[in-house]
Amino acid sequence: AQSVTQLGSHVSVSEGALVLLRCNYSSSVPPYLFWYVQYPNQGLQLLLKYTTGATLVKGINGFEAEFKKSETSFHLTKPSAHMSDAAEYFCAVSDRSDYKLSFGAGTTVTVRA
Amino acid sequence: DGGITQSPKYLFRKEGQNVTLSCEQNLNHDAMYWYRQDPGQGLRLIYYSQIVNDFQKGDIAEGYSVSREKKESFPLTVTSAQKNPTAFYLCASSQGLADTQYFGPGTRLTVL
Numbered sequence: 424a425q426s427v428t429q430l431g432s433h434v435s436v437s438e439g440a441l442v443l444l445r446c447n448y449s450s451s452v453p454p455y456l457f458w459y460v461q462y463p464n465q466g467l468q469l470l471l472k473y474t475t476g477a478t479l480v481k482g483i484n485g486f487e488a489e490f491k492k493s494e495t496s497f498h499l500t501k502p503s504a505h506m507s508d509a510a511e512y513f514c515a516v517s518d519r520s521d522y523k524l525s526f527g528a529g530t531t532v533t534v535r536a
Numbered sequence: 537d538g539g540i541t542q543s544p545k546y547l548f549r550k551e552g553q554n555v556t557l558s559c560e561q562n563l564n565h566d567a568m569y570w571y572r573q574d575p576g577q578g579l580r581l582i583y584y585s586q587i588v589n590d591f592q593k594g595d596i597a598e599g600y601s602v603s604r605e606k607k608e609s610f611p612l613t614v615t616s617a618q619k620n621p622t623a624f625y626l627c628a629s630s631q632g633l634a635d636t637q638y639f640g641p642g643t644r645l646t647v648l
Binding site: 427432457459464465466467468469472513515521522523524526527528529 | 540542545576577578579580581584594624626628633634636637638639640641642644
């Protein structure tokens with residue numbers, strides 16, 4: 424099974440500042456990569472995904488992520504944080520052989536006014 | 537609107553009782569999944585089903601059971617054998633196993 428590491432369980436940013444959430448995976452073969460967002464007591468919403476092709480992926484709400492094979496990373500960024508970005512973010516990877524999703528432990532983002 | 541519904545949103549049960557969580561989707565997806573979410577642990581796969589009348593154990597299937605008699609429904613039963621059932625349970629579906637999974641709103645189960 425894939426291993427997914429999200430560095431930092433909590434991230435606090437000022438409104439308007441850069442949001443950077445880190446995700447690393449363990450695999451010698453590039454998997455499918457996903458970022459999901461979860462608001463309190465709700466399900467997960469897909470922000471973006473990488474399967475093949477362009478390594479810089481743009482998602483909803485101004486988020487983007489870059490797949491770096493050499494670093495086995497898929498970090499999520501947003502140039503300017505909004506109060507509405509306060510939520511928990513999960514990185515997930517899917518093995519290309521069995522397609523099961525493995526999730527990171529999540530990073531909670533708080534946005535300071 | 538197409539989507540995934542889970543009911544109820546909150547569920548309370550006494551220890552030793554079996555409880556069934558509902559998951560329905562009208563997305564015409566073939567694959568469905570159940571995950572358990574605990575604080576600080578991300579999501580863990582309980583069971584998944586690729587097609588009707590077929591399902592497979594995930595990483596933490598002990599103490600749980602499922603059925604898939606209809607394409608749109610994938611109920612999860614939490615049995616009394618589950619040692620620590622209090623958690624947030626999420627259902628998901630996808631067109632096929634290789635496709636993006638979409639999640640329902642979740643059911644928070646509390647066992648008293």
